[in-house]
Amino acid sequence: MLLRGGKKLREDNVAGPVLELKNLHKEIPRKDREPFPIFRNINLSLRDGEFVSVVGPSGCGKTTMLRVINGLLPRTDGEIFIDGKSAAELDHELVMGFVFQGASLLPWRTSLKNVLLGLEGRGRNPKGAEEIARKYLDLVGLSGFENHYPHELSGGMQQRVNLARALAVNPRILLMDEPFAALDAQTRNFMQLELLRIWSETKKTVIFVTHMIAEAILLSDRVVVFSHRPGTIRSEFKVPLERPRSMEMRADPRFLELENIVWKQIEEEVNASGGFAQM
Amino acid sequence: MNGSDRKFSANVLKVASVVAGLTLWHLVSAYVINDSALLVSPVVVVKTTYEMLFVTGELYPHLFASSGIFFYGFVLAIIAGVPLGFVMALSPLVRDYINPWMATLYTTPRIAFAPILLLWFGIGAGSKVAIVFLGCVFPILINSYYGMRVVNREYVELARSFRLRPWELFLKIMLPASVPFILSGIRLAVGRGLTGVAIAEWFGATEGLGYLVYFAGQTLNVPTLFVGVTAFAALGIVGFEVIRRFEAYVTPWRKEAQGG
Numbered sequence A: 001m002l003l004r005g006g007k008k009l010r011e012d013n014v015a016g017p018v019l020e021l022k023n024l025h026k027e028i029p030r031k032d033r034e035p036f037p038i039f040r041n042i043n044l045s046l047r048d049g050e051f052v053s054v055v056g057p058s059g060c061g062k063t064t065m066l067r068v069i070n071g072l073l074p075r076t077d078g079e080i081f082i083d084g085k086s087a088a089e090l091d092h093e094l095v096m097g098f099v100f101q102g103a104s105l106l107p108w109r110t111s112l113k114n115v116l117l118g119l120e121g122r123g124r125n126p127k128g129a130e131e132i133a134r135k136y137l138d139l140v141g142l143s144g145f146e147n148h149y150p151h152e153l154s155g156g157m158q159q160r161v162n163l164a165r166a167l168a169v170n171p172r173i174l175l176m177d178e179p180f181a182a183l184d185a186q187t188r189n190f191m192q193l194e195l196l197r198i199w200s201e202t203k204k205t206v207i208f209v210t211h212m213i214a215e216a217i218l219l220s221d222r223v224v225v226f227s228h229r230p231g232t233i234r235s236e237f238k239v240p241l242e243r244p245r246s247m248e249m250r251a252d253p254r255f256l257e258l259e260n261i262v263w264k265q266i267e268e269e270v271n272a273s274g275g276f277a278q279m
Numbered sequence B: 001m002n003g004s005d006r007k008f009s010a011n012v013l014k015v016a017s018v019v020a021g022l023t024l025w026h027l028v029s030a031y032v033i034n035d036s037a038l039l040v041s042p043v044v045v046v047k048t049t050y051e052m053l054f055v056t057g058e059l060y061p062h063l064f065a066s067s068g069i070f071f072y073g074f075v076l077a078i079i080a081g082v083p084l085g086f087v088m089a090l091s092p093l094v095r096d097y098i099n100p101w102m103a104t105l106y107t108t109p110r111i112a113f114a115p116i117l118l119l120w121f122g123i124g125a126g127s128k129v130a131i132v133f134l135g136c137v138f139p140i141l142i143n144s145y146y147g148m149r150v151v152n153r154e155y156v157e158l159a160r161s162f163r164l165r166p167w168e169l170f171l172k173i174m175l176p177a178s179v180p181f182i183l184s185g186i187r188l189a190v191g192r193g194l195t196g197v198a199i200a201e202w203f204g205a206t207e208g209l210g211y212l213v214y215f216a217g218q219t220l221n222v223p224t225l226f227v228g229v230t231a232f233a234a235l236g237i238v239g240f241e242v243i244r245r246f247e248a249y250v251t252p253w254r255k256e257a258q259g260g
Helices: A006-012 A062-069 A111-116 A126-139 A155-168 A185-202 A213-219 A247-251 A253-272 B003-032 B042-055 B059-090 B092-107 B110-121 B125-149 B153-161 B166-200 B209-218 B222-250
Strands: A019-028 A036-046 A051-055 A077-082 A096-099 A173-177 A205-209 A222-226 A233-238
Touching (some): A019 A062, A036 A062, A036 A233, A062 A205, A096 A155, A096 B153, A126 A155, A126 A185, A155 A173, A155 A185, A185 A213, A213 A222, A213 A247, A213 A253, A233 A253, A247 A253, B003 B042, B042 B059, B059 B092, B059 B166, B059 B209, B059 B222, B092 B125, B110 B125, B110 B166, B153 B166, B166 B209, B166 B222, B209 B222
Parallel strands (some): A051 A222, A173 A205
Antiparallel strands (some): A019 A036, A019 A077, A222 A233
């Protein structure tokens, strides 16, 4: 029941990538000047159930790319395919769930009502929609908090609701924009483990944007490194760690080696863009 | 200090402030301006109010007349102001078209309109309701407009991400987000509406609190004058309290609305 919509698309394209970006290009037009390039020539493809992180220096366009994929911003050039169909064609369907960085919960809605936002008025009966919302709140560990308003929840709990809301519509792809950036270090670690658990239970295809290299490695199958602005894909790494992941793996030599390599690349990108002070 | 302690001390302070104010008023009337043609003690005001309510009953017609005029003008202002504010927020064309008139009407002293409205609507309830309406409508309209304009961009993006239809964006995001603004406009309108009642009833009225105050002032009936002013204050307090409760009811998600 929870796989409605998603399942149908899956059957049509058994082997193909779930998400495919072809020469994706974004610039902002400016008056009397050259357009301002944000990112260019992005080619990326995600297979079903893959978890891919995007890291890069601040302002490299990684968050903007996520917004363009979700259709929150128009693209300048290139194509986006979801299960082989162009994203424009699927624009009215909820094929993507977006987990925002900030407090994007509606303050006048309880947790349950916030999760219901994407479920209401889509031909479901209200009882069924509520059942789904409760199920996802339970999945993110928030049963018992259905009737709490966002201001009554901690930052970590708010991001759990945020995640439940994105998952509840059963999207093909989950787009996550630095969802744990605003949390304290300890809460962030717990949320990373929670995300690993939730991901293993839902098997979603995920693009996870973060500026934290360790977070990217811990969570992902692949880590994509962006160059400085205009962002291009500088390199891609397969994370050489088995699943399930655990916090102890952060001390694994393979983890540390990859962390080092990625950090060096980002450092080079920051220097090439004029140094840290210029950011 | 926990919440209930804070609430308790807030209530103590409120009562202490009222008691101190009334005591000072009484002392001034007894020892400083000891002239009942200028100032009467709050004791006299309470006594006169009691008589006008329960002995002669002469306060009721004034109270009802003023409340009625206030109510109609106020409700009409909400009915007209909220949707017009929304339309202006959603359509720059309408906004630019209406703006010069709104700016002019808003800044012109309402008391200057009173004789004109009297001329147009006659000395009956119509002109008075119109004066109250004119006082109430602008804060409501401007706040409704503003509330819709400043809706958090993140919420609009959220609506897009969840592919909400335009009417869903309005009903589920824009409208609830602007409710606190509309309510603070309505709160402002209470004071302005009561001012409107006072002004309206100074011109050719035969009843109402404004008439009572005006007539008592002309005839140097100082106790009645103070009763009239007190009755206005009481209407204002009742109005504020009704709106505060309504606000706490419709926006339970706001921390501020839950306090005292």
